Amino acid sequence: MHEVNVDLLIVGAGPAGLAAAIAAAEAGAGEIVLVDRLAELGGILQQCIHNGFGLRFFKEELTGPEYAQRFMDKLADFPQIRIKAETMVIEIAPDQRVTRVTTVNARDGLVIYNAAAIILAMGCRERPRGAINTPGTRPAGIYTAGSAQRLMNVEGFLPGRRAVILGSGDIGLIMARRLTLEGIKVEAVVELMPYSSGLTRNIVQCLDDFGIPLYVGHTVTEIVGRDRVEGVVVAPVDSTRVPDQKRAFRIDCDTLVLSVGLIPENELSLQASVLLDQATGGPVVDSDYQTSVPGIFACGNVVHVHDLVDDVSEESIVAGRSAAAFVNSRRDERDLCDRRDRRDLCDRRDASSALSFSEHRPDAFIETKAGRNIRSIVPQKLRRDRPTVLYIRVANPEQDVVISAGGLRRKLRQVTPGETVRLTVAPEHCSEELQLTVTVEKSEA
Amino acid sequence: MKHEITCTACPMGCRITVELEEAGGVRGGAGAGGESGVSAADVSNARITGNSCRRGAEYAWEEITAPKRVVTSVVAVKGQDRMLPVRTAQPIPKECIFAVMDAIQRIEVSLPVQTGQILVSNIAGTGVSLTASKNMMDIQGGFMRAR
């Protein structure tokens, strides 16, 4: 076991980690280590072989692997970024001046990195069957959408022959088409909510194109089959999502694909005592994407589940740059330490961006607050000295609305929980109060 | 002929109705025709309603007359235990989706492969090429097949 000092360590080389690494390198962060569990960089994008990525960021419609490749190509320009693939981070422990990150891989065994700053970019995981507590048996043939996708698109295996998909978010819809293209009969897509949270485009191109029925306001109430799935029982639900067993019906199938939600993967963040937001399931971050722990930044799906990878790249660039600024200011600080007393140091730190919001004076940041029909807002703490892009998720679908954040108002034809609203708030939109409330209101004609 | 389609040009999802006159008969250019931006010749025998914008009318018209889709899938790689993701470089006619899939199933490529490299030109007679979505330079590990 040995210890290594680095300037910046990034956990995860999916879209968030890749964009953050490049941005940090461009901003002069020094020596960067990019760690990923898998052999291949790009994270989940490598199995998302469908098109539709990058319309905003690259003004082109790319597939997932193509989108990842753009960043991987750029990565090659920065020799200061060391890639540690097939490496798992097992512990993150903030120390006095550094963050200690314990990693393990087959070549080096256990290695501890002492990093001046780290960026959490672990992404998210899928909710499993157990979390939704579907009654019935536990046979082979129950896959989360991501597992089925990996099996098909990377490993090249068929998960089954006849499938039912539970969950009609974009991942469920994309998998319905993917299974169909490979000759698997998709008997139905079942959605608990009275509407699909997927894009209309995906409803049309993934279901309608192939005549796959979508049952909204329904759920799987039982999984049947002892050894392999033999079928599922589907029933309509009432407004409180309680199934009506009298109207239940059985669909024969050998595979159940679950697309029932994503959860930011924050076990390591919790270990590092990073404060989490109940609404997003991810770390509370400021405009710099710094968390409550100084020197720990976070970006991508570990912060909040995104619907567009373009947004991940955008915020990860901010996180990368901020982490670089943090590393550089700490380096300046080290130089200062020899000559000045503590008080001077504090003044200097306060002026720099090196402090986390948890260390600042309480009024140094404006706190975003969810008002009517708002589920979550990222970032949660806004700097007063520059504009910040807000990613806002609404609680319920609504048409003809005005979304407002402080002094900023924008009319929208429609909002849905499946689509993030992106809003740039500038300091002038914020009044002197300590918080900025975001609300959705019905538009007055 | 009356077609009802859901617009996918934006997340609004307008329900657009396109009415086509039988045998090229003319039923005025009223409704969305004038402001749709679709050429007068195209819409001379169509009536498009329910759209909220010009893009909607364009989408509806294409969806009725010549719907197109990008097809993405994977192909086998010689000596490799991981699939190579591929795409049609442009959208292909919707009715050719399964013909393109049939062709994709028969392909086996050799490494190295670069992103954007044409693997098959004119796949399944669509006039569109099939390209690699990923750089694959040497043998990479999947999880499941023995190397």
Add this chain to the structure above:
Amino acid sequence: MAHKETDVLIIGGGVTGTALARELSRYEVSVMLMEKEVDLAFGTSKANSGIVHSGIHDRPGTLKARLCVEGNRMYPQMAQELDFLYQNNGAVVVARQEDEIPALKRLMEQGQQNGVTGVRLIGRGELLALEPHLAPDLAAALVMPSGGIVIPFDLVYALAENAAANGVEIVLGTQVTDIQEEDGAFTVQATHIAGRTPRAAQAAQTIQAAQTAQTTVLPVETVRARYIVNAAGLHAGTVASMIGDDSISIHPRKGEEYLLDRRLAGFVRHTVFPLPTPVSKGILIIPTVEGNIMLGPTACATDSFDDYGTTAVGWREVFDYVRQLAPELKASDLITAFAGLRAASNHEDFIIGPSAVSQRFIHAAGMESPGLTAAPAAARLVCEHLQEAGLDLKPKKVFDPIRRVIRIRDLSASEQAQLMQQDAAYSKIVCRCEYVSEGEIRDAIRRGATTLDGVKLRTRSGMGRCQGGFCTPKIIGILSRELGLPPEKITKRGPGSPLLAGRLR
């Protein structure tokens, strides 16, 4: 046709059978254990609550009471020898109202009669000091310091591996179909099963991958055994009837269990029992040795020997009940659920002893709760019966009671580093929720796992909060490599449960 001979044939590879196998492996006798499932512990033992009971619950004078208390005392040493996870966490029985206190006292007296030591009655204040997350309005509790917890399948594999290391032959995926007694020995016919039920076989047939069973198919196997022990659990009645003994009928009682995230480690320290009901020990809050909290079990009689489904009704029953004991429990912490069938019989007590038909056919049946606790003591009792029936049990000159297994998550950082340097497979983390390495999965396969569930039960990979979402393809890959089978032949739990339907290209 294979023709084998053995002194003792144990039918059934659950905790009863494997504990006996290990006990018999101390002696100079040949022992074969036959299990119809493709792996050990795949029946009732898999879904056991894993409680090492103190022995207060059972009626004095019964085998249940005696063997439970004896077995309980054997666990600490057994855990040390066999390296399975065991924790002497203690247990409490809580009274929700004042008027239940007399029942607590009766239970305490019963425990004392059974020889359970250290039991004491405590009031609300002391209970809340011991278990601060329990409801503040509980009236009183009994504390049983000898209560413990294990992971039932971990225990079974530990017992079986040590038995095998000491010479026991374990035959899996082989179902006894016929037993004939002649010339002072039994001739036992057994078949390898290709699919469990016609329905399952049918479903599997739609999947090409399942067309060939993965195990070597020996259609019929004949074993000559001088003695037989019936530890067939749910199927003990069927096995007994093969020698014309119709005294046993099994009436399965289903129990559903609900497992919560390890985030809750330490939520309760003791296993928390309510006052027992006439049919069961009630619905419990069970801390597991791995830090999860388990809720359950339900107790519901069923006609089916095959009914492993959980139900919405079961969940409500469990959750509504435990919330009365610990109101802070949240449904959102649920990570998985499962159901098991208790092998309850037509007898009130365990059925341990020779069959009326043949003295050399010993039953170890009806091993419902506290069967797991009692198993090591029951094994000794069965040995006594075998001796009475004429089997000479002469201790082996060399018996190695020690079994060890590598679990990297239990090692210190420097121990891990050392191990990883010796064998890089231990540094390839496959299951990140439970921190399980490729090396441990490989070991599990070499120790006998042939299926995804077999790997999961031996290593915990796939048991964590993501429930195998990430590691399943990797484990299929490792199984495929180690077993020399293509991935599409890998199953979840044996024939009929293929994980994949074939190759894409």
